[in-house]
Amino acid sequence: MVFSLQRIFSVLGLLLFATLLCFIPPPCDITHQAWMLFAIFLTTILSILLNILPIITASIIALAISVLAGVMDPVHAYSGFSESFILLIVAAFLVSHAVHKSGLGKRLSLHIIRRFGSSTLGLGYSLVATDMLIAPAFPSNTARSGILYPIAYGLAHDCGSKVADGTRRKAGAYFMITSMAGLTISSGLWLTAMAVNPLGVHIAKTMGIHITFGSWLLASIVPTLAAFIALPYLLYRLFSPELTATPEAPAQAKEALQKMGKVSRNEWITGGVFFSMLLLWSLSGIFPIDKTAVAFGGLGILMVTRVFVVEDFKSQGEALSTLIWFAILFAMSTELARLGFMGALADQASGYLAGMSWMAVYFLLTILYVLIHYFFVSQSAHLIALFGVFLTVGITAGVPGELMAMMLLFASNFNAMITPQGSSANAIFLSSGYITAREIYIYGGAVTVLNLIIFLGLGTPWILLITQ
Numbered sequence: 001m002v003f004s005l006q007r008i009f010s011v012l013g014l015l016l017f018a019t020l021l022c023f024i025p026p027p028c029d030i031t032h033q034a035w036m037l038f039a040i041f042l043t044t045i046l047s048i049l050l051n052i053l054p055i056i057t058a059s060i061i062a063l064a065i066s067v068l069a070g071v072m073d074p075v076h077a078y079s080g081f082s083e084s085f086i087l088l089i090v091a092a093f094l095v096s097h098a099v100h101k102s103g104l105g106k107r108l109s110l111h112i113i114r115r116f117g118s119s120t121l122g123l124g125y126s127l128v129a130t131d132m133l134i135a136p137a138f139p140s141n142t143a144r145s146g147i148l149y150p151i152a153y154g155l156a157h158d159c160g161s162k163v164a165d166g167t168r169r170k171a172g173a174y175f176m177i178t179s180m181a182g183l184t185i186s187s188g189l190w191l192t193a194m195a196v197n198p199l200g201v202h203i204a205k206t207m208g209i210h211i212t213f214g215s216w217l218l219a220s221i222v223p224t225l226a227a228f229i230a231l232p233y234l235l236y237r238l239f240s241p242e243l244t245a246t247p248e249a250p251a252q253a254k255e256a257l258q259k260m261g262k263v264s265r266n267e268w269i270t271g272g273v274f275f276s277m278l279l280l281w282s283l284s285g286i287f288p289i290d291k292t293a294v295a296f297g298g299l300g301i302l303m304v305t306r307v308f309v310v311e312d313f314k315s316q317g318e319a320l321s322t323l324i325w326f327a328i329l330f331a332m333s334t335e336l337a338r339l340g341f342m343g344a345l346a347d348q349a350s351g352y353l354a355g356m357s358w359m360a361v362y363f364l365l366t367i368l369y370v371l372i373h374y375f376f377v378s379q380s381a382h383l384i385a386l387f388g389v390f391l392t393v394g395i396t397a398g399v400p401g402e403l404m405a406m407m408l409l410f411a412s413n414f415n416a417m418i419t420p421q422g423s424s425a426n427a428i429f430l431s432s433g434y435i436t437a438r439e440i441y442i443y444g445g446a447v448t449v450l451n452l453i454i455f456l457g458l459g460t461p462w463i464l465l466i467t468q
Contacts, residue, residue: 080327092146
């Protein structure tokens, strides 16, 4: 009863907060409609962060209120369900299940344990290193998460960490959140590791700032390697796995591989499909290949060959849940940008920067650019809406153009873990059940702060050194 009353009071308090926020006059040049939508969106985020409502419940309620109150029209409210990258999340999640079910994920994870499995921390580093090595060939962190997820899932199971029996914190939660953290830096290490990176380079070029593949890598490599060293260890200390030392794991993995024997039919099929998907995804930056169609095509082949059967859909309810909440939050975020909410905030902030030194403007713009990602459900939408605005403000204030451009481009990637919906890749790991939305807000926030400190503290002098 105490728990029920506490939940009731929490919900009532949240509703009171939302009501009061709605009656506050909109600041800046924000319209009443945009301010109302912001109130609903912020209340939704707080309900998830404070663990008052599950993310799927909060999202559905927010959608209903937004439409029924006339804050969003149905066309824009439901637009997220037709976004191809959201469908890619679902398809990649289902294919990942097939990788696990076939035994291929287990075999891959055993090979990793055999080489790096003497400690949970070592396995965390191996996951991030794997991501960083394959990143330049995959212009989509969502696609890469579809590769990393079954490996992390297999590692968790082989370490005896499962969601169903309540042992998620033994090792699996650490593997999932570390993989997510790795994506925040691998996407910024290479110009081709994220689809939106070249777009930012193009916008910068229109302002006279020329960034090549080589100059990008040279600017990113020092802060990225520092983050690579720091992130797995930070999470190891803050989000400690219950299982730490596993000196016997490599020998046990070798024995388990011997017991598995030769690669099975289903593993061969899954491996062939998976490799073909990786190849097509890697070529999507060169040829007009739709990544979502590739994922669904791979899933179709797995179904035809009965590696993935219709009954498997019944056990993958998280895929549908992910589709719903991510599509809703994406639509709300996109509508906020369309209504001018983000631009108004940026314009207002730029007015307070007048008279400051260019270094102060540079730091404040970067920090604001990162924090404002709380209201975006897409790194691409964030960059498209604000990158040009922030870059213009910085250059006008005297910030060296290449420094400002590079830091905003890196921030477009390393801020991805600030919320569960901050990147489409996050949704796949969240759907595993090993981590909660609240944990992502807390520990993802810690990852974002560390990234910000490393890139501003170490990346700034490094970029200035190589660009002078």
